[in-house]
Amino acid sequence: DSGVTQTPKHLITATGQRVTLRCSPRSGDLSVYWYQQSLDQGLQFLIQYYNGEERAKGNILERFSAQQFPDLHSELNLSSLELGDSALYFCASSPEGAGNTIYFGEGSWLTVV
Amino acid sequence: SQQGEEDPQALSIQEGENATMNCSYKTSINNLQWYRQNSGRGLVHLILIRSNEREKHSGRLRVTLDTSKKSSSLLITASRAADTASYFCAPNQAGTALIFGKGTTLSVSS
Numbered sequence: 001d002s003g004v005t006q007t008p009k010h011l012i013t014a015t016g017q018r019v020t021l022r023c024s025p026r027s028g029d030l031s032v033y034w035y036q037q038s039l040d041q042g043l044q045f046l047i048q049y050y051n052g053e054e055r056a057k058g059n060i061l062e063r064f065s066a067q068q069f070p071d072l073h074s075e076l077n078l079s080s081l082e083l084g085d086s087a088l089y090f091c092a093s094s095p096e097g098a099g100n101t102i103y104f105g106e107g108s109w110l111t112v113v
Numbered sequence: 114s115q116q117g118e119e120d121p122q123a124l125s126i127q128e129g130e131n132a133t134m135n136c137s138y139k140t141s142i143n144n145l146q147w148y149r150q151n152s153g154r155g156l157v158h159l160i161l162i163r164s165n166e167r168e169k170h171s172g173r174l175r176v177t178l179d180t181s182k183k184s185s186s187l188l189i190t191a192s193r194a195a196d197t198a199s200y201f202c203a204p205n206q207a208g209t210a211l212i213f214g215k216g217t218t219l220s221v222s223s
Contacts, residue, residue: 002155033210043156043201043213045114056114056210090155101146102211104155 003027004105006091012111018079021108025072025093031055032074033094033102034066038087049074081112115140116212117185117202125220132189134217136202137182145178145185146203146211156201156213159187192221 003026013019025032034046036059045058049068060066063081068074078085088109092102117136126132136145144163148156162169162178162185169176175188185204189196199218203211 002157004155035213042215045210045212048210058114058210058212088153092156101158101161103158106155107153 002103002105004091004093004103006089006105006108008108009106010109010111012113013081015081015083015112017081017112018077019081019110021076021078021089021091021110023074023076023091023093023105025074025091026095026103029093029095029103030072031094031096031102032068032072033092034060034074034076035090035092035104036087037090037107038084041087043090046076078110083112086110086112114209114212115142115204115206116214117145117204118214119200119202119217121217122215123218123220125222126192128193128221128223130192130221132192132196132219132221134187134200134219136185136187136204136214138185138202138204139183140206141180142204143207144205145176146205147174147176147185147187148201148203148213150199150201150216152198159200189219192219194221194223197221 005024046060048056088107092104094102147159199216201216
């Protein structure tokens with residue numbers, strides 16, 4: 001158990017809908033990262049937050065947004081969902097900024113039908 | 114940020130054999146990390162080697178780093194069926210997020 005908690009574990013939704021994925025980092029970790037893993041794209045870095053502020057942006061679509069709250073939990077919002085958004089979404093956390101070991105949650109499986 | 118490129122893409126061995134996988138990267142790094150992912154699960158950190166280190170051991174794992182060649186290798190000795198997983202390297206520059214490549218899929222059969 002990495003200490004990173006993600007909910008929901010599984011989610012099935014229709015195209016055009018919006019979903020929110022939630023992540024609770026390890027106790028004391030200030031950085032939260034979001035990754036998307038699909039068969040065709042591999043493991044893609046989406047975005048990083050550090051202590052509530054956006055720190056780095058990767059291949060995150062404009063239809064996706066994220067935030068980190070004062071209690072350090074984070075949410076990834078996915079809107080206008082398309083079939084191609086079906087993937088495993090991981091949250092990871094680390095104690096400080098980038099460059100350190102990061103700890104992954106077990107992921108949220110999103111299926112868009 | 115930069116991503117590492119793992120080689121081979123897939124590796125099949127018998128239990129008890131050693132498994133070696135390689136990682137190449139393009140620019141200078143602060144450290145390089147290896148992670149394992151069991152099917153459908155979150156990645157698990159295995160080992161971190163700093164740019165001024167050449168070799169590091171952790172149990173049955175041995176990692177080497179050659180900064181002049183911009184490459185690293187992960188050796189798993191005496192492989193077990195439980196080592197079946199995908200392995201990813203993440204070359205890391207200061208202050209940047211970890212970017213992962215496609216990984217090496219290791220299958221260990223008994």
